[in-house]
Amino acid sequence: MSSVACRSRLAAAAASLWLGACVTIHEGSTPASRSGVGPAAVELAAVPFFPQEIHACGPAALAELLVREGVDITPEVLSDEVYLPGREGTLAPELVASVRRHGLLPELLPARSEAVLHAVAQGRPVLVLQNLGLDMLPHWHYAVVVGYDLGRQEVLLRSGLERRQRMSLFTFEQTWLRGGGFALTAVRPDQLPLYATAAQWLQTLTDAHAPAAAWERAAKHWPGSAAASFGLANARLARPQPDLHAAEQALSDAIRDDPDFLPAYNNLALVLARQNNWVEARKAIEGGIARIGVPPASPAAAALLPAFEDTRRQVLAGRLDPPAGAR
Amino acid sequence: MFLSHRPVVFSLIVTLFFAALPMRVAQADMIDTGSALHWQSGGDVRAQVADLLTRDDVRAALLQRGVKPEVVAARVAALSDAEARDLAQRIDQMPAGGDGIIEVLFVVFIILLITDILGLTKVFPFTRSVNHR
Numbered sequence: 001m002s003s004v005a006c007r008s009r010l011a012a013a014a015a016s017l018w019l020g021a022c023v024t025i026h027e028g029s030t031p032a033s034r035s036g037v038g039p040a041a042v043e044l045a046a047v048p049f050f051p052q053e054i055h056a057c058g059p060a061a062l063a064e065l066l067v068r069e070g071v072d073i074t075p076e077v078l079s080d081e082v083y084l085p086g087r088e089g090t091l092a093p094e095l096v097a098s099v100r101r102h103g104l105l106p107e108l109l110p111a112r113s114e115a116v117l118h119a120v121a122q123g124r125p126v127l128v129l130q131n132l133g134l135d136m137l138p139h140w141h142y143a144v145v146v147g148y149d150l151g152r153q154e155v156l157l158r159s160g161l162e163r164r165q166r167m168s169l170f171t172f173e174q175t176w177l178r179g180g181g182f183a184l185t186a187v188r189p190d191q192l193p194l195y196a197t198a199a200q201w202l203q204t205l206t207d208a209h210a211p212a213a214a215w216e217r218a219a220k221h222w223p224g225s226a227a228a229s230f231g232l233a234n235a236r237l238a239r240p241q242p243d244l245h246a247a248e249q250a251l252s253d254a255i256r257d258d259p260d261f262l263p264a265y266n267n268l269a270l271v272l273a274r275q276n277n278w279v280e281a282r283k284a285i286e287g288g289i290a291r292i293g294v295p296p297a298s299p300a301a302a303a304l305l306p307a308f309e310d311t312r313r314q315v316l317a318g319r320l321d322p323p324a325g326a327r
Numbered sequence: 328m329f330l331s332h333r334p335v336v337f338s339l340i341v342t343l344f345f346a347a348l349p350m351r352v353a354q355a356d357m358i359d360t361g362s363a364l365h366w367q368s369g370g371d372v373r374a375q376v377a378d379l380l381t382r383d384d385v386r387a388a389l390l391q392r393g394v395k396p397e398v399v400a401a402r403v404a405a406l407s408d409a410e411a412r413d414l415a416q417r418i419d420q421m422p423a424g425g426d427g428i429i430e431v432l433f434v435v436f437i438i439l440l441i442t443d444i445l446g447l448t449k450v451f452p453f454t455r456s457v458n459h460r
Contacts (some may be wrong), residue, residue: 025447055425081402086392089425091418093410094402101405129424132449134442137435139450142424154459160426168459171446179422199368206360207407227367231360263363270357300366311356321356 024135028173029113034150037114038121043147043156044068047125049163050075057160058082058090061127061142062098064158065186068125071102089140092129092182100208104186107193107204111181113173117148117155119194124185125158130172131179140179145172189214198222202231212236219250226258233267247271262291262304266311273315281315361408378408384415392418 048067052060052075059075059082066073081101082094099106109115109126116126126145133139143165147156155172159165176183187193189211193201198218202225205214212235219228233250236243251268254261265288272281289308296302314320358366386403390396406414413421442448446456 052426057426058424080395080398081405084389084392084394084423087419087423087425089423091414091421091423093406093413093421097402097405097407097410101401129422130449131422133439134448137439138422139426139448140422140424141426166459167449168446168456170458171449171456174447175449202360203364203407206364227360227364230363234357234360237357261363261367263358263366267357300369303366307356307358314356 026174026177033114037117040151041149042121044125047146049158051161055088057142058095061144062095064144065125065127066102069104069186069188095184099186105204105208107185107187107196109183110195115195116145116183119185120145120148122194127184128176129179129182130175132175192217192221198225202227205231212239224257226254226261229254230264244271244275262288262301266308269311269315273320278318285312285315381411381415385411388418
């Protein structure tokens with residue numbers, strides 16, 4: 001082997017090492033893993049486009065997501081909710097919070113491109129955070145995935161000043177996974193999430209103060225979840241016209257499905273008391289106190305005891321204290 | 328941490344610890360769903376007290392970074408407990424999507440040009456990656 005060839009080979013190796021130090025190449029999805037996402041090509045043409053002002057890709061991308069679901073909003077208004085001047089950009093948790101502020105439910109998708117494509121196939125545009133630069137030289141950018149074409153191996157983005165940015169699936173995966181794989185969809189209260197577990201979704205509904213309809217959907221989707229029934233009961237009570245009977249039913253379901261979901265006893269007793277059913281109310285709260293046990297079965301159970309004893313006091317007195325705010 | 332907060336916060340802790348308020352209550356001592364989920368996942372009361380302090384920190388951090396005073400309360404209130412904790416801990420470290428302008432030296436320009444062409448990055452609008460048919 002000539003020394004020239006050897007040297008050039010060395011140079012190539014050095015160059016690839018040096019490039020390797022600058023950029024991590026992420027392992028993307030495979031054609032096989034993408035085969036089940038949905039139709040071969042999808043474009044959600046109805047997703048609006050807001051060409052972004054400088055630094056304002058966050059508010060612009062968020063507006064595209066929200067307006068698509070019928071929220072009447074502009075990127076300018078959203079800037080006050082999500083833009084952080086000191087960082088010249090937008091932080092992901094504030095985008096998630098803003099989705100809730102507008103009556104929608106945020107679902108974070110798993111960091112796999114199949115999940116993003118599947119969401120798009122289901123009619124849900126996906127807000128993604130990309131690092132368009134390098135790990136050591138990041139260039140952070142929010143865009144919205146609105147389509148894909150498996151044949152051409154590309155995704156379609158609302159991005160920056162481009163209404164239809166076509167990007168190869170490879171480049172999309174590299175820039176998106178380098179950015180941490182953040183993918184956000186805005187779910188309407190009458191819809192279910194695509195990937196969230198019961199625990200994740202119930203927390204989302206709680207954080208969003210979701211309407212009873214959303215809880216009803218969740219309770220039906222995860223039958224046997226005491227937490228879902230419990231949340232449903234509270235949502236029914238939070239209505240302008242509280243439905244006491246339906247709330248009582250949901251709390252009974254919670255106890256039936258999981259007798260150790262202790263908070264349900266307390267609320268069931270109070271809902272019965274509000275219907276003047278003092279006999280059943282007493283049974284409920286005493287059943288709960290018996291479950292806590294003497295001494296309490298666990299520190300968690302013990303933490304509930306003061307609240308339960310206070311409820312029993314009110315039930316035995318045959319009169320409920322006025323709401324905390326009115327005391 | 329305590330040194331940076333005013334005595335009012337301190338008295339808040341004391342109140343919350345000793346006023347026999349183990350659960351956040353909504354109305355007539357109903358247990359709210361957030362508290363029930365927190366209870367179910369084995370969380371204790373002190374975490375909820377800490378969350379109040381966290382929100383105080385986040386509010387100050389947002390103001391310091393230029394958020395208008397008239398909108399800061401709504402922004403803090405919109406955060407879930409987990410999001411507030413995340414922001415309080417990493418507000419300057421987490422990525423801020425905003426297309427900051429990269430200060431490009433010539434060498435860096437060449438690297439990014441190469442990585443753009445390889446389809447690993449997408450910094451320049453005029454590049455088209457080799458793997459893009």
